[in-house]
Amino acid sequence: MTGSASAEWMLGPERDDEGHMTVRLREVQCRDCGETSGANPEQGVTDRWALRHTVDRGHRYYREIISADLVTQPAPTNPLYEQETVR
Numbered sequence: 854m855t856g857s858a859s860a861e862w863m864l865g866p867e868r869d870d871e872g873h874m875t876v877r878l879r880e881v882q883c884r885d886c887g888e889t890s891g892a893n894p895e896q897g898v899t900d901r902w903a904l905r906h907t908v909d910r911g912h913r914y915y916r917e918i919i920s921a922d923l924v925t926q927p928a929p930t931n932p933l934y935e936q937e938t939v940r
């Protein structure tokens with residue numbers, strides 16, 4: 854643990870009302886021109902974007918970017934813990 858201020862908060866995956874982690878998003882970025890597919894949970898969608906981009910532009914180098922939403926929650930030492938705890 855670090856200092857007392859940060860010890861009052863915990864960082865973890867964001868969850869929906871039923872406790873499931875929110876959907877991870879995938880994005881493909883062209884390393885030749887920087888254009889991106891846009892974030893999408895379906896790999897097929899972003900893969901097809903890259904294949905189409907290769908046909909249209911002739912660019913062949915890509916970067917996969919995965920993102921998952923995080924959220925802070927009050928730690929047990931935080932006065933907000935009793936009011937806000939999400940289980």
Ligand SMILES: [Zn+2]
Binds near residue numbers: 885906910912
């Ligand atoms: Zn490109």
